[in-house]
Amino acid sequence: MSQKEQNEKEPLFSPKHIKLLTNPLDDDNPITVLVLGICSALAVTVMLQPAVVMTLSVVCVMGLANLIVSLLRNTIPPRIRIIVQLVVIASLVILVDQVLKAFLYDVSRQLSVFVGLIITNCIIMGRLEAFALANKPWPSFLDGVGNAAGYGIILIIVAFLRELLGSGTVYGYPVIEYLGLYEFGYEDNGFMILPPMALITVGVIIWVQRSRNRKLIETN
């Protein structure tokens, strides 16, 4: 309804809208600053391919969920809004899950329960509560995509590091072998594949980000 009026008022990609997309990449990053959606971010990052598939699924679910909830925002009674949001998210996740099972069966097996766990990914609930319930459809859609991208960028960085250092490959290509580093006595660090190293990698990413961006430092 209001999308047309709003498009007349300001262009589709006004500076304010661009900010909605880019802010979550650094200053308001959902993982390293807002501490949302950590669980899946850590579990699917052993290899790059599942991480990329996961990112795409979250972008789809989150953009559409924000859009739908924002369209419905004036009709949802506040008391039952959590259930309504969960139903919207769960239906979108079922769609994504069925599509993955049909076209990318191997990856879908690797991701195992984590596709289902997109439902309880707190980024999605958090953005629905904080943004989509109070804003028009188009900005909500951008906010959803932006936050999912901010989540995805951390996922892909962690997966890249863990796959490169842990298995010596990037997206399945044996980069280290190609460079011939094994002949100089280089060995893959098998430790990077184990779950605890995901946590420590994210800790180091937070360290790097906050030394670069001083205003994010916590006081206590």
Place this chain on the structure above:
Amino acid sequence: MEELVNIFVRSVFIDNMVFAYFLGMCSYLAVSKTVTTANGLGIAVIFVLGITVPINFLIENYFLMPGALSWLGPRFAEMDLSFLSFIMFIAVIASMVQLVEMVVEKFVPALYSSLGIFLPLIAVNCAILGGSLFMQEREYATIAEATSFGLGSGVGFYLAIVGLAAIREKIKYSNVPPPLRGLGITFIITGLMGIAFMSFLGINL
């Protein structure tokens, strides 16, 4: 009986929700500032997992699985509703959490106010839904096995969150580099705790 104890010990130590699968991380990181609140959340999670996993087990086995509806008559024996499992599980969890919230508010108001927003958020705590989804994936045979798995996962989460809260209370007195303070150091502590828990991997049950 032995089998039940095995499943319980496995899910507490070896397949620990937090350290092996990173489930429930959000509330794990956010509520672990003091031991008392961590204690409250941990108990709430044990309770909710112990209830929802067996209920979802029944729903899975008598409504959703291929052939599960055969008790309704031969016409329904072919029915496969397993694509509905996400929505059914999350509905059960959301209503159970509502129930726990009302009970806690009525009988332990102090705990209720200290848990604040995190009690309703248990509904979107991935450890809870994860418990039900793992129960589905691992195909436990009886309801007793599913219950023991649910309780074990809850106890594993409890141990992890109370341990982290205790360490964070102590680390307030240390001189951590400013960019690492708060979230960064918490991640690294959790990683180190995870490495410690990995020593249980060698145990054969």
